[in-house]
Amino acid sequence: MQDFKFHNPTDIRFGRNHIDAELHDAVAQFGNNVLFVYGGQSIKKSGLYDRVKGLLADLNIVELGGVEPNPKLASVQEGQRLAKEHDIDVILAVGGGSVVDASKVIGSAKFYEGDPWDLVIKANGADRNVLPQVPIVDILTLSATGTEMNFGSVITNPETHEKYGTQGPNSPAVSFLDPELTETVPARQTAAGSIDIFSHLTEQYFDRDDANDASKGMIEGLMRAVIKWAPVAIADPTNYDARANLMWTATMALNGLVGAANEGGWTVHALEHELSAYYDITHGIGLGILTPRWMDWVLEDKSTVALFARFARNVWALSGDDDAQLARDAVQKTYDWIASLGAEMTLPEVGIKDDTYFEAMAANAVDHGKLIKRGYVPVTPADAQRIYRDSLVAFRGANN
Amino acid sequence: MQDFKFHNPTDIRFGRNHIDAELHDAVAQFGNNVLFVYGGQSIKKSGLYDRVKGLLADLNIVELGGVEPNPKLASVQEGQRLAKEHDIDVILAVGGGSVVDASKVIGSAKFYEGDPWDLVIKANGADRNVLPQVPIVDILTLSATGTEMNFGSVITNPETHEKYGTQGPNSPAVSFLDPELTETVPARQTAAGSIDIFSHLTEQYFDRDDANDASKGMIEGLMRAVIKWAPVAIADPTNYDARANLMWTATMALNGLVGAANEGGWTVHALEHELSAYYDITHGIGLGILTPRWMDWVLEDKSTVALFARFARNVWALSGDDDAQLARDAVQKTYDWIASLGAEMTLPEVGIKDDTYFEAMAANAVDHGKLIKRGYVPVTPADAQRIYRDSLVAFRGANN
Numbered sequence: 001m002q003d004f005k006f007h008n009p010t011d012i013r014f015g016r017n018h019i020d021a022e023l024h025d026a027v028a029q030f031g032n033n034v035l036f037v038y039g040g041q042s043i044k045k046s047g048l049y050d051r052v053k054g055l056l057a058d059l060n061i062v063e064l065g066g067v068e069p070n071p072k073l074a075s076v077q078e079g080q081r082l083a084k085e086h087d088i089d090v091i092l093a094v095g096g097g098s099v100v101d102a103s104k105v106i107g108s109a110k111f112y113e114g115d116p117w118d119l120v121i122k123a124n125g126a127d128r129n130v131l132p133q134v135p136i137v138d139i140l141t142l143s144a145t146g147t148e149m150n151f152g153s154v155i156t157n158p159e160t161h162e163k164y165g166t167q168g169p170n171s172p173a174v175s176f177l178d179p180e181l182t183e184t185v186p187a188r189q190t191a192a193g194s195i196d197i198f199s200h201l202t203e204q205y206f207d208r209d210d211a212n213d214a215s216k217g218m219i220e221g222l223m224r225a226v227i228k229w230a231p232v233a234i235a236d237p238t239n240y241d242a243r244a245n246l247m248w249t250a251t252m253a254l255n256g257l258v259g260a261a262n263e264g265g266w267t268v269h270a271l272e273h274e275l276s277a278y279y280d281i282t283h284g285i286g287l288g289i290l291t292p293r294w295m296d297w298v299l300e301d302k303s304t305v306a307l308f309a310r311f312a313r314n315v316w317a318l319s320g321d322d323d324a325q326l327a328r329d330a331v332q333k334t335y336d337w338i339a340s341l342g343a344e345m346t347l348p349e350v351g352i353k354d355d356t357y358f359e360a361m362a363a364n365a366v367d368h369g370k371l372i373k374r375g376y377v378p379v380t381p382a383d384a385q386r387i388y389r390d391s392l393v394a395f396r397g398a399n400n
Numbered sequence: 401m402q403d404f405k406f407h408n409p410t411d412i413r414f415g416r417n418h419i420d421a422e423l424h425d426a427v428a429q430f431g432n433n434v435l436f437v438y439g440g441q442s443i444k445k446s447g448l449y450d451r452v453k454g455l456l457a458d459l460n461i462v463e464l465g466g467v468e469p470n471p472k473l474a475s476v477q478e479g480q481r482l483a484k485e486h487d488i489d490v491i492l493a494v495g496g497g498s499v500v501d502a503s504k505v506i507g508s509a510k511f512y513e514g515d516p517w518d519l520v521i522k523a524n525g526a527d528r529n530v531l532p533q534v535p536i537v538d539i540l541t542l543s544a545t546g547t548e549m550n551f552g553s554v555i556t557n558p559e560t561h562e563k564y565g566t567q568g569p570n571s572p573a574v575s576f577l578d579p580e581l582t583e584t585v586p587a588r589q590t591a592a593g594s595i596d597i598f599s600h601l602t603e604q605y606f607d608r609d610d611a612n613d614a615s616k617g618m619i620e621g622l623m624r625a626v627i628k629w630a631p632v633a634i635a636d637p638t639n640y641d642a643r644a645n646l647m648w649t650a651t652m653a654l655n656g657l658v659g660a661a662n663e664g665g666w667t668v669h670a671l672e673h674e675l676s677a678y679y680d681i682t683h684g685i686g687l688g689i690l691t692p693r694w695m696d697w698v699l700e701d702k703s704t705v706a707l708f709a710r711f712a713r714n715v716w717a718l719s720g721d722d723d724a725q726l727a728r729d730a731v732q733k734t735y736d737w738i739a740s741l742g743a744e745m746t747l748p749e750v751g752i753k754d755d756t757y758f759e760a761m762a763a764n765a766v767d768h769g770k771l772i773k774r775g776y777v778p779v780t781p782a783d784a785q786r787i788y789r790d791s792l793v794a795f796r797g798a799n800n
Binding site for chain 1: 403411612615623645649713
């Protein structure tokens with residue numbers, strides 16, 4: 001088990017009965033000047049926009065709407081401008097992971113004089129961890145990224161085809177997690193979010209630290225929860241228990257706890273970020289396409305068989321004595337579960353028709369993800385291209 | 401899934417390489433006047449006492465040693481006196497759960513004018529949650545109670561045979577969790593600590609909220625970790641991976657996360673607190689005696705069979721179609737595992753020879769644990785007496 005530090009003071013308010021009674025004071029404790037960040041029209045259609053404005057009627061609200069999925073640098077730049085101009089005390093982020101991610105970087109950018117892209121790529125001496133950060137209060141409307149209880153953001157610069165993670169000094173101060181607010185999420189977004197949750201768990205589960213049973217055990221339990229409840233939420237969108245399990249699983253999957261004692265060799269996210277950066281596809285859908293191909297490729301390294309067999313037994317409830325067969329069956333189960341959610345399962349289905357950018361994408365992913373040094377199984381640019389190419393065609397099946 | 405709030409800002413420093421570099425600043429950030437609380441001679445024998453004193457040589461150290469297991473009111477009273485007299489800024493607790501538990505209440509008692517027992521039982525208008533609390537920094541030397549990342553303490557008043565839990569406003573500010581410091585813990589204490597961890601998990605697992613898969617799944621994984629590693633730590637005390645898994649499992653079992661969305665019907669702890677209060681036995685050993693008898697009794701309520709069968713499959717890796725049989729087998733497995741750790745398995749083995757106090761103990765447990773209203777299966781005083789009496793004799797076997 002690896003040494004680690006863990007410190008995550010996010011104040012979670014989970015359930016149906018917190019926002020009306022508690023939102024005002026959760027925001028106003030930090031001041032009167034509020035930057036209200038949101039995405040598209042969905043919170044206006046659902047009534048959440050009006051509800052929030054009503055609860056905060058006595059505060060000075062400045063709005064930044066239109067934050068897109070795979071949040072773009074332009075939104076952060078606009079947020080920086082507003083935060084400085086209005087001397088913002090607190091950011092209220094209402095939406096999914098993109099809105100919260102952008103808000104965190106805006107929170108740092110208020111205190112930075114240059115382009116906030118510097119903060120993402122640590123250019124020109126920029127360092128978010130030595131800057132103050134405007135506190136974030138969020139109301140989450142999509143279960144997926146875990147940003148509601150962590151320090152990370154992922155920001156895309158469309159001009160340069162770059163999509164990178166960045167960590168700030170603070171996780172959100174207060175996160176309101178009301179599963180009912182996710183009951184209007186469409187099936188495809190529910191699928192994509194659930195795949196994202198599952199991917200966060202596989203990225204931390206398939207880790208080279210092999211004596212980390214406390215972490216692996218928690219991850220297995222969270223995997224079973226998302227495997228069970230994602231199809232329920234898709235079939236029955238207003239099933240509260242399904243939405244609640246997905247929401248809490250999403251938070252637990254990436255608040256730093258279940259991977260705290262890991263070596264930390266995430267691979268598929270680095271590969272996927274290139275897909276989103278070049279083609280602006282939905283992150284979770286990209287993960288769902290890549291994950292089975294990555295697993296299929298990883299299994300060629302026989303040192304991984306024991307852990308995949310454990311994954312088979314403890315997550316997929318498979319039994320048997322042949323670890324190699326169990327491992328392959330678990331990969332097939334993973335593919336089948338993702339497909340069962342209605343997600344697209346090849347790159348051409350999401351508009352990526354050929355390998356035009358694969359060489360560049362593979363090089364970037366390996367470089368920025370440090371995949372040769374840190375991957376659960378080291379990934380070279382050639383390996384990464386192989387995984388991308390395998391994703392152009394139908395999955396050959398883990399047993400073929 | 402129940403609504404909940406979760407906010408736990410304890411700063412965890414886990415592993416071998418934190419104390420020497422980080423202890424000084426972790427303590428000194430709160431001031432120069434330090435109350436150094438510890439238990440018996442073990443930290444002097446191990447060298448930890450001298451190491452700590454060396455690291456904090458420039459601070460004003462006031463010592464409170466001799467805090468006993470099942471920490472007594474007298475230690476808290478003495479700590480209160482010292483904290484006031486020396487205007488203590490920060491408490492450094494070095495030891496097991498008892499030392500940390502006592503320190504938390506001392507941290508409140510500095511700001512209270514009356515007897516600190518008032519704080520425990522909320523008498524004479526005392527309320528820890530409206531008082532300040534001196535910050536706690538701890539170095540844990542025993543994996544068991546989880547106090548290193550929660551808000552609770554359990555304090556015993558020997559004069560009145562009372563042992564009660566109390567919650568303060570703050571969890572420890574910084575907790576140093578170095579598994580190497582637990583490598584000298586004797587086998588019986590390792591067993592007792594591991595049983596305590598397991599009991600925290602069963603108390604939260606057997607909960608009436610039945611749609612709480614994220615929590616139950618994490619608990620199952622943590623249970624498997626303690627089941628696997630406790631025997632290893634007993635057989636091979638310096639096995640780092642065993643000590644590390646027990647330490648992190650102990651923290652995760654009771655930092656508020658895995659039971660956050662529960663109804664919360666703890667039973668066995670309320671029953672055990674009476675044993676410790678009347679006979680001052682080791683808490684974990686008492687839990688190990690009571691838990692199988694409680695499970696055996698609970699299973700008479702057929703509504704519990706499905707969850708016990710899940711426990712059998714996901715924790716004990718049992719398989720089969722007969723849920724009732726699986727449930728009984730899981731209880732037997734639980735008994736066998738506790739016994740395998742070398743723990744005493746009947747009350748007479750720990751000096752409780754007859755039922756002299758059972759009527760009073762049962763009444764207290766049901767009253768203070770609210771066991772009729774809140775128990776996973778409601779427990780009347782007569783039921784509690786039955787569980788105590790069953791613990792006087794050898795376990796009859798879950799299948800008999």
